[in-house]
Amino acid sequence: MRGKMIAVYGINGIGKTTQAERLVEYLVSQGKQASRLKYPVYDLEPEGPFIYKYLRDPEFRAAHELSTEDFQMKYAENRRRYEAELLARLEAGEWIVAEDYTGTGLAWGLTWGADLEYLEKINQGLREPDLSILLHGERFLTAVEAEHRNETADEKIRICKNFHLLLGLRAGWAVVNANQSIEAVSQDMQSVVKKAFPTDLS
Numbered sequence: 001m002r003g004k005m006i007a008v009y010g011i012n013g014i015g016k017t018t019q020a021e022r023l024v025e026y027l028v029s030q031g032k033q034a035s036r037l038k039y040p041v042y043d044l045e046p047e048g049p050f051i052y053k054y055l056r057d058p059e060f061r062a063a064h065e066l067s068t069e070d071f072q073m074k075y076a077e078n079r080r081r082y083e084a085e086l087l088a089r090l091e092a093g094e095w096i097v098a099e100d101y102t103g104t105g106l107a108w109g110l111t112w113g114a115d116l117e118y119l120e121k122i123n124q125g126l127r128e129p130d131l132s133i134l135l136h137g138e139r140f141l142t143a144v145e146a147e148h149r150n151e152t153a154d155e156k157i158r159i160c161k162n163f164h165l166l167l168g169l170r171a172g173w174a175v176v177n178a179n180q181s182i183e184a185v186s187q188d189m190q191s192v193v194k195k196a197f198p199t200d201l202s
Contacts (some may be wrong), residue, residue, distance in 0.1 A: 005095075009100065016099050078103070094188070
């Protein structure tokens, strides 16, 4: 049987990595071959390393300044470059918990001023997740990267949080309150997944 793709969305610092990893552990406990996949895929040339440096190195950013549209195109190309591998993994029966995906590009692209129609166009044709979960709430400030373009922009984070919620309501993402205990959030996410795939999970 084909695997499933579950996208986990939310602003930076909301706990996506922790919850994606816990969701993978739950899926494995249910007998699934499962793993976490972080987008963008930073080690995938040429876009991945460029995006990594652009987000985290102000000098590199100044030397390679891009419009929001051109930067989001690099994200979309990175997703598309990984698409064959993603499809092969799903076809082999693997369940993929994707931390950030096309919805992230839409939310951050809108936050930095891009047009929604353009953002949707450059992501058109990419494999849609079988389920999308939005972790919504106030971010945790314990792991903010000091030079990260997005993580240090508090006003942009607030705007992006609202865009995530609007996009989620528009697309039917499941919304989970991220400002609970780690265990409570994990339980809520498991409930969402069990409801979405009742014949696959006990």
